[in-house]
Amino acid sequence: MSENTNNKNVRDDEIDLLDLFRRMGNTIGKWLKALGRAFLISIVFLLRKWLPLGLSLVAGVGVSLLMKSTSESFFTSDLTLKSNATTSEELISYINKLHTYCLESNSEALSGALSINPELAGNIIDISAFWIIDQNKDRIPDYVDYKNNHSVYDTTNIRMQDRLDIRAIIKSTQELSTVRDGIITFVNCDSLFQQKNRLRLRQSQELLARYDYDILQLDSLQKLKLEETKVRQPQTGGQMIFLQEQKTQLLYNDIYTLYSRKQNLETQNTLYKDIVTVLSDFSEPAKRDNGGMYYGKRVIPIFFFLTLLILILLANHKKLKEVYNKY
Numbered sequence: 171m172s173e174n175t176n177n178k179n180v181r182d183d184e185i186d187l188l189d190l191f192r193r194m195g196n197t198i199g200k201w202l203k204a205l206g207r208a209f210l211i212s213i214v215f216l217l218r219k220w221l222p223l224g225l226s227l228v229a230g231v232g233v234s235l236l237m238k239s240t241s242e243s244f245f246t247s248d249l250t251l252k253s254n255a256t257t258s259e260e261l262i263s264y265i266n267k268l269h270t271y272c273l274e275s276n277s278e279a280l281s282g283a284l285s286i287n288p289e290l291a292g293n294i295i296d297i298s299a300f301w302i303i304d305q306n307k308d309r310i311p312d313y314v315d316y317k318n319n320h321s322v323y324d325t326t327n328i329r330m331q332d333r334l335d336i337r338a339i340i341k342s343t344q345e346l347s348t349v350r351d352g353i354i355t356f357v358n359c360d361s362l363f364q365q366k367n368r369l370r371l372r373q374s375q376e377l378l379a380r381y382d383y384d385i386l387q388l389d390s391l392q393k394l395k396l397e398e399t400k401v402r403q404p405q406t407g408g409q410m411i412f413l414q415e416q417k418t419q420l421l422y423n424d425i426y427t428l429y430s431r432k433q434n435l436e437t438q439n440t441l442y443k444d445i446v447t448v449l450s451d452f453s454e455p456a457k458r459d460n461g462g463m464y465y466g467k468r469v470i471p472i473f474f475f476l477t478l479l480i481l482i483l484l485a486n487h488k489k490l491k492e493v494y495n496k497y
Contacts, residue, residue: 219481226477230470237465243458244295245343248314249336249350250302250450254442255367258301258334261446264360265299265336265353272296284352294349295339301329333449339459346452354446363445374439381432385425392421 216223253261271280272294281291303320305312305327312327314335320327338349357363441447483490 215481215485219478222477222481223474226473227470230473231462231466233473234462234466234469237469238460238462241460241465242341244339244341244460245455246337246339246459247343247346247452247455248450249338249353249448249452250311250333251336252333252442252447252449253331253445254447255363255370255445258329258331261357262299262301262334264357264363265297265334268297268353268356269299283356284349285355286348286352290345290348293341293345295341297336297338297349297353300335300337302333302335304328304330338452343454346454350448350452354448357446358444360445367445371439371443374435378432378435378439381428381435385428385432388421388425388428392425 251261268280268283271283273296277288277291280294281288284291300318301315301320302311303313303315304310307326307328309330311330311333314337315329316337320329322329336353338346340346340349
């Protein structure tokens with residue numbers, strides 16, 4: 171009796187499960203049919219209303235061109251700076267004070283910071299500093315993080331600590347060189363950056379003096395060993411002279427290493443003696459940023475979807491009227 175009951179329960183469970191899958195399949199099938207029907211209705215509706223929709227696209231293009239012709243042009247260009255006395259993080263934070271002035275339309279503060287006349291400051295739309303990202307840690311800049319969405323926990327693609335990108339948006343490209351000089355002046359006027367740079371140069375000079383002293387000492391030691399090699403006579407078939415010459419040759423590597431370090435430091439002090447160094451200057455843009463496409467990608471979709479919405483409302487105005495009267 172118990173075994174028959176158990177078998178019946180198992181069969182009932184199997185039937186319930188099959189019924190559940192069958193209902194799910196029917197529901198999914200209905201959804202797919204509804205989606206297919208809606209897609210076909212949409213295609214037919216668009217084809218039937220091609221004239222007003224086409225006119226909306228033409229109107230969107232016309233309005234975009236009108237906005238282009240009546241609006242004031244602006245241009246974008248980038249400047250790459252090498253940070254010599256401080257980190258890129260500090261420099262980006264400092265330069266983005268200019269970005270705050272631009273957001274606030276504070277032309278007076280911007281002109282004072284850049285040491286330019288207020289009229290030119292009024293032509294500057296924005297100045298912002300961004301991180302430069304090095305992919306795979308090869309010390310080669312790969313791209314600029316304009317969206318500021320790079321994860322600090324990413325250990326493969328890292329922020330470069332010795333350089334940064336500055337993007338300027340301006341109304342006249344002839345003033346880019348003046349803006350560049352103003353940015354460099356703004357950085358050079360910071361007292362903390364000045365102190366750090368003076369300390370860096372002083373420490374470099376002290377290290378260069380130490381390199382000179384160590385090279386002179388190694389050179390004297392090398393000459394002394396060479397003299398000892400000449401004077402000393404071989405005791406067992408010249409073996410002692412061979413060992414002495416080998417020890418003397420080992421000093422060449424030490425001297426060469428110190429010379430290389432000295433030359434690298436001299437190069438740094440000569441080429442990068444200022445707080446910042448321009449690695450890539452502002453380039454004159456080939457065309458304005460706010461061209462027809464700039465406005466078209468915003469205006470044309472708005473015109474199209476507004477027209478489509480009006481056509482849908484007109485096609486269903488009777489049903490909408492019935493629903494309105496009912497409720």
